[in-house]
Amino acid sequence: MEIPLRKARVSREDEFVVIDAKGVHYRELNELINELVERGERKLRLLNVNGQRYIADGLRCSDCYIEIHGVAGDDLAAFANGPTIVVYGDVQDGAGNTMNAGRIIVHGNGTDIIGHSMRGGEIFVRGHVGYRVGIHMKEYREQVPVLVVGGTAGDFLGEYMAGGRIVILGLERLETYPEIAGEWLATGIHGGAIYLRDEVDEDKLGYGAKTERLSHSDRRFLSEAVGKFCSCFSLNAEEVLNAEFTKVVPKSHRPFAEMYSDSKEG
Amino acid sequence: MVRNFPPDFVVRVDKEACINCMRCIRECPFGVHEYDKEKKRWKRHHDKCVACLRCAYMCPTQAISIERSPMEYSPHPVWTNRVRKDIKTQAETGAVILTAMGNELPYMSYFDRLVLDACQVTNPSIDPLREPMELRTYIGRKPEKVEIEEEDSSIRLRTKLAPNLKLETPIMFAHMSYGSISIEAHLSMARAAKEVGTYMGTGEGGMHVELYPYADHIITQVASGRFAVHEEYLKRGAAIEIKIGQGAKPGIGGHLPGKKVTEEISRTRMIPEGSDAISPAPHHDIYSIEDLSRLIYALKEATRYKKPVFVKIAAVHNVAPIAVGIIRAGADAVVIDGFRAGTGAAPQVHRDHHGIPIEAAIASVDRRLREEGIRHWGSIIASGGIRSSADVAKAIALGADAVYIGTAALIALGCTVCKKCYTGKCAWGIATQDPELRKRLDPEEGARRAANLLRAWSHELKEILGALGLNSIESLRSNRDRLRGVGLSEPELRVLGVKPAGE
Structure with missing residues (x-):
């Protein structure tokens, strides 16, 4: 596919390189970001972002800081390894998809499959998120991904979850669906945990999930994660934490263990 | 209930050739071969044999052979042995039957019903020993058209090619x-x-x-x-x-x-x-x-x-x-x-x-x-x-x-x-x-x-x-x-x- 090149406007403001993304194709925008990072730039500010996809995909840079003004398109920071991304606006599907490390801080809302299969790093979304968020989230050794949502989440939250932590605060509710999370919560979960700042009906839980009382270490984790979240969005952490949380965990780490047999061994 | 489940294979051991070296025990990961040291007797667990033939080929005296079990259920064209074994397995375990390798049902193979042409008389065949034969294959997107440009009597490809794998x-x-x-x-x-x-x-x-x-x-x-x-x-x-x-x-x-x-x-x-x-x-x-x-x-x-x-x-x-x-x-x-x-x-x-x-x-x-x-x-x-x-x-x-x-x-x-x-x-x-x-x-x-x-x-x-x-x-x-x-x-x-x- 040939991409019509129209040079993005690039300027400098203090230590930031500022890119005006208006009308710039994602392919050009992302290549520009890659080239700037290769040349040693570490602070980028993207203005007028209007749904450009794949920003910072596969970017390996633990000291990069990227500010996005506008709406970041699908798969923001997919496969990313280290960058910090702050979005002053919304993010679309798949932000943080299969991310290995880094931080995504979203001041608006997120749509579907946020944090899909993420293995490490943090995603903080101030508003609501859509369906299938945190599906197949993982963890590996010291990498334990954390996803905190200020509003509510749609159906299939944390499905097939294999590790990591999801926190849904429910600070604001949707008029059409006031529940903190949708149906089929944590179906097939076999690792990690989901914390919801509300009561959760057992019949909302999917196959393989159960609720559990919070332990001291859960409280410690929550105060740390929610503390960080609140400091990003100027919220009072103490007030937010002063509420009942429900913890959803796997019934088993091997939900399919009894499913198979061997024809010949019997 | 009696477990009426005939084994798929039987292990035959030539007792005269066997030197009791126990190698078969070490070679078999499925636990087919067992030796009772007190009674000095061999026991072969035929039901565990999968016919991988490892023991047979590692036996230093070639004393072992693996055969299809002659004991089978009474023949029936619809209720085959396999069907009956599967049902019994599932009746015992209540589980999904797991297996490996490819499809085992006797579907017809189209490859075996297709034949290749060959040259005779009117268009000569080529001897690959004499003529170069090209097997090289590129995997990936090919361009719509190829544009070249000439520069100082050398030819350069102007079209940007998509990445391809060269096989x-x-x-x-x-x-x-x-x-x-x-x-x-x-x-x-x-x-x-x-x-x-x-x-x-x-x-x-x-x-x-x-x-x-x-x-x-x-x-x-x-x-x-x-x-x-x-x-x-x-x-x-x-x-x-x-x-x-x-x-x-x-x-x-x-x-x-x-x-x-x-x-x-x-x-x-x-x-x-x-x-x-x-x-x-x-x-x-x-x-x-x-x-x-x-x-x-x-x-x-x-x-x-x-x-x-x-x-x-x-x-x-x-x-x-x-x-x-x-x-x-x-x-x-x-x-x-x-x-x-x-x-x-x-x-x-x-x-x-x-x-x-x-x-x-x-x-x-x-x-x-x-x-x-x-x-x-x-x-x-x-x-x-x-x-x-x-x-x-x-x-x-x-x-x-x-x-x-x-x-x-x-x-x-x-x-x-x-x-x-x-x-x-x-x-x-x-x-x-x-x-x-x-x-x-x-x-x-x-x-x-x-x-x-x-x-x-x-x-x-x-x-x-x-x-x-x-x-x-x-x-x-x-x-x-x-x-x-x-x-x-x-x-x-x-x-x-x-x-x-x-x-």
Whole structure:
């Protein structure tokens, strides 16, 4: 596919390189970001972002800081390894998809499959998120991904979850669906945990999930994660934490263990 | 209740030849041979024998032979022995029957009903010993047109080419994960691929560090579990394959049991030790062709358009429009895995009853891409039950650019197709992580044998081309006029796009 090149406007403001993304194709925008990072730039500010996809995909840079003004398109920071991304606006599907490390801080809302299969790093979304968020989230050794949502989440939250932590605060509710999370919560979960700042009906839980009382270490984790979240969005952490949380965990780490047999061994 | 379950095999031991060396006990990972030291008596657990033949070939006096059990249920054409055993197993366990390797039901093979043409008198055949024969194949998107420019009497290509894989022979090693097979098996294929100038697939299990020296001949895989998927992994390989489905179990996911997730497997897949590795049936970020396109381009963006991205699907009823959608979504190649494809573990019901033959799938995908004028947008890689150079030639004549071989490659490494891969007890050191069993496969010897297989098939392919009067494999691609069907019905001939023999 040939991409019509129209040079993005690039300027400098203090230590930031500022890119005006208006009308710039994602392919050009992302290549520009890659080239700037290769040349040693570490602070980028993207203005007028209007749904450009794949920003910072596969970017390996633990000291990069990227500010996005506008709406970041699908798969923001997919496969990313280290960058910090702050979005002053919304993010679309798949932000943080299969991310290995880094931080995504979203001041608006997120749509579907946020944090899909993420293995490490943090995603903080101030508003609501859509369906299938945190599906197949993982963890590996010291990498334990954390996803905190200020509003509510749609159906299939944390499905097939294999590790990591999801926190849904429910600070604001949707008029059409006031529940903190949708149906089929944590179906097939076999690792990690989901914390919801509300009561959760057992019949909302999917196959393989159960609720559990919070332990001291859960409280410690929550105060740390929610503390960080609140400091990003100027919220009072103490007030937010002063509420009942429900913890959803796997019934088993091997939900399919009894499913198979061997024809010949019997 | 009496367990009336006759064994599949019986172990016969020539008592005169047996020297009681106990070697068979050490060789058999399934616990068939047992010796009671007090009573000085052997017991052979026939019901545990899988006919892998390891003990028979390792016995120093060749005292052991394995035979089909003569004891069977009373014959019945419908209620076969297998049907009865399956029912009894499920009545005992209440579980899904797990199996391995390819489809075992006696479906007809189209490859065996297709014959190749040869030159006689009017158009001379070519002797590959005398004439150069081109097997080199490029996998990936081809340009609409080629523009060149002349500069100081030298010619330069002006068209920007999409990344392609350069294969010296149109045969690659199929994706089989580290975890389902041993690192020794992976190393054998990686070395052979590099030596011969072709590629191997990692499967979903990631790339073990020992494979890094061969990474430029390795295709990485992104499957629904996203195991091992990491920017370095994506950037390290030669190409990336998104696995949507596989021929042995179309439409379902996979579970690597936690007990198989050893320390090394855990490191390569980047998941905790001992936890189940569950690959969901679909990718949960892909519910449409548009979503697939998004992942294709996310991977291209993450690797800065330097790697071709393939998409693998199982051959199913509507394979042609699905493949067209995949190519239009931006894939550089579509991999079609037929219903005979092997596996390390699959529910028997899926392995034996889902999907369609690869021959029909290749023909309809190739035809449909040509009808839409986009055949050059992406390559077709066929897999699933390719057994010989003749199958390769027929697959290419039906429309494939290249093939993947899985089971055939494992047989080259010593596999006897005993269908117990999922137990992790492979007696030949291939489908196992047991350190003792793994010693049975020497990766150097494995590489030599795997490379030999590729060389032998490549040589035969050149001979086949010579007989057809062609001097490049490209001229055989989609050249269905050089195939004829034997004993096929008209609708089947129409789907395959071939004429009946004699016409």
